[in-house]
Amino acid sequence: MGQTPSSRLPSSSSSGGDDAGVDYTAALPDDILAVVFSSLPHSVRNSCSLVCRRWLAVDSRSRRRLSLHARATLLAAAPSLFHRFPAVSTLSLTSHRRTSADSIGDDALAAVALGCPNLTRIKLRGLHSITASxxxxxxxxxxxxxxLSVSSCAFGSKGVSAIINGYANLEELSIKRLRGLSEPITISTSSSLRSICLKELYNGQCFAPLLTSSSNLRVLKLFRCSGDWDPLLEEIAVKISGIIEIHLEKLQVSDRGLAALASCSYLEVLRLIKTPECTDAGLTALAGSCRLLRKIHIDGWKTNRIGDLGLIAIANKCLNLQELVLIGVNPTAVSLKLIATNCSNLERLALCGSETFGDAEISCIASKCSALRKLCIKGCPVSDHGMESLAIGCPKLVKVKVKKCRGVTTEFAEWLRASRGSVIVNFDTIRGNEVQDLSVSESGILENGGDEVVLVDHDRVVELPSGSNGRPSLWKARMSVVVGRHFIASAFRGWSLGSICPRNT
Structure with a gap:
């Protein structure tokens, strides 16, 4: 790979080799060469297409993905561009803020569509000139x-109605920061949508007709959308019972909404992130009916409204649990023992920013969780003494991640690596007055890479003093500390307190 044509290579006499002038890629069939190209990064693939005419032709015929700057000049370039890449099925059109005034309009988008009749996936970013037409x-x-994924566009409710009524095969729809949502979405045909993701919408209630009429809906994700969502969740739960994944983040939803979701008996994945009005009562009601839950992520935002009672209900009802992530939640050995005993399939466990997860709790996990494979502990009051139980517990353990736990030393991490050579130990410690970041991100995935289930956030974290009992006065601290920039940018527009995140010292 990467060789120049044989006519440009030095002769065997000058290089001293018998095959210095041979181009081995010439013997590869075009379809095999296309498979090799598909495994390369875009920048490398672009360079390879300039090596020779054959490589240029193979790359052009086999290119499936394109990412383009959506400037007005694309209108003139579209015919020749897509004539070169006839097999494109995934397209990204992006206009940055600096060039948004020069972004493409309806004419250019129509020209792109005519050149890509085989499109199955498309992303539109910052295209302010696109309308419903x-x-x-x-x-x-x-x-x-x-x-279809749309972000920072301005075609409003009419454009969404055109999408729903005109895209007969659409299965996944993601909409973020859409302008012009002044009226409800108009639905004239049955929706084939299986996944809907709404982010940072000022008037997200406009999507109520779509959400309640998508009978095939399986995945629902709502991020920072203003308004009271309890009534709509009740209607969704009544009309659509086949949902298997729900993600609610920084949303005005309470126990009423969680109790309504109990009607979704096929629910397998629940992510409840920074919803301070949700308590143990709502989680108990949901767990009582949704017994197929496999993955549960909860960021309690350190409000102490979700704790042992809700986790005990999960332990008693959700016996198929495989992954549990608790952030800003304070479980004790009482609930963790039940989870470890009843949920025999638990493979991934993460506890972040918990003030009650100490040596007794980690010992309980080590002795009871026989199926556990990956464990993450971040910012919890565990020590070397409690962590020693991992040397003989959890026989199937393959990875341990310990971050910012003051009681765990580097010497112990080295000892654990030596004791269990087959286990990957990822360890770091707090240096000085380092600020901890123990919140969950909007996407719910790792930023540091790898397979750990720990979640992190970009929000600024403020250090607060602890009370006499070792726990900070969380609610009073939250009322007195506001990160102004995040508060102003909050999508709740008056409802949310913004990013107020106290730190466990």
Whole structure:
């Protein structure tokens, strides 16, 4: 790979080798060469297409993905560009803030659609000039679109209505920061959507007709959308019982909404992130009916409204639990023992920013969780003494991650590595007055890479003093500390307190 044509290579006499002038890629069939190209990064693949005419032709015929700057000049370049890449099925059109005034309009979007009749996935970012007419034309020219992602566009409710009514095969829809949501979405045909993701919408209630009429809906994700969502969740739960994944983050939802979701008996994945009105009562009601839950992520935002009672209900009802992530939640050995005993399939466990997860709790996990494979502990009051139980517990353990736990030393981490050579130990410690970041991100995935289930956030964390009993006065501290920038940018527009995150000292 990467060789120049044989005519440009030095002769065997000058290089001293018998095969210095041989181009081994010439013997590769075009389809095999295309498979090799598909494994390369975009920058490397672009360079390879300039090596020779054959490589250029193979790359052009086999290119499936394109990412383009959506400037007005794309209108003139679209015919020749997509003539070169006829097999494109995934397309990203992005206009940055600095060039948003020069972004493409409906005419250019129609030209792109005509050049890519095989599109199945498309992303639109920052295209302020696109209207409902342009979105309708895109759907008419590309009937195979199954996945659509829209961010920072301005085609409003009419554009969404054109998408729902014109994209017959659409299965996944993601909308973020959409402008012009002044009226409810109009639905004239049955929706084929299986996944809906709404982020940072000022008037997200406009999507109520869509959410309640998507009978095939399986995944629902709501991030920082303003308004009271309890009534809508009740309606969704009544009309759509086949949902298997729900993600609620920084949303105005209470126990009323959680209790309504108990009707979704097929629910397998629940992510409840920074919803301070949700308590043990709502979680207990949901767990009582949703017994197929496999993954549960809870960020209690250190409000202490979700604790042992809710976790005990999960332990008693959700026996198929495989992954549990608790952030800003304070479980004790009482609930953790039940989870470890009843949930025999628990493979991944993460506890972050818990003030009650200490040596007794880690010993309980080590002795009871026989199926545990990955364990993450971050910012918890555990010590070397309690962590020693991992040397003989959890026989299937393959990875341990310990971050910012003041009681765990580097010497213990080295000892654990030596004691269990087959276990990967990822360890770091707090240096001086280092500020801990123990919150969950909007996406719910790792930033540091790897397979750990710990979650992190970009929000600024403020250090607060502890009370006499070792626990900070969390609610009073939260009322007195406000990170101004995040408060102003909050999508709740008056409801949310913004990013107020006390730190466990």
């Amino acid at each position: 342009g979105m309708a034309a895109l759907g008419a020219a590309c009937p195979k679109i199954r996945k």
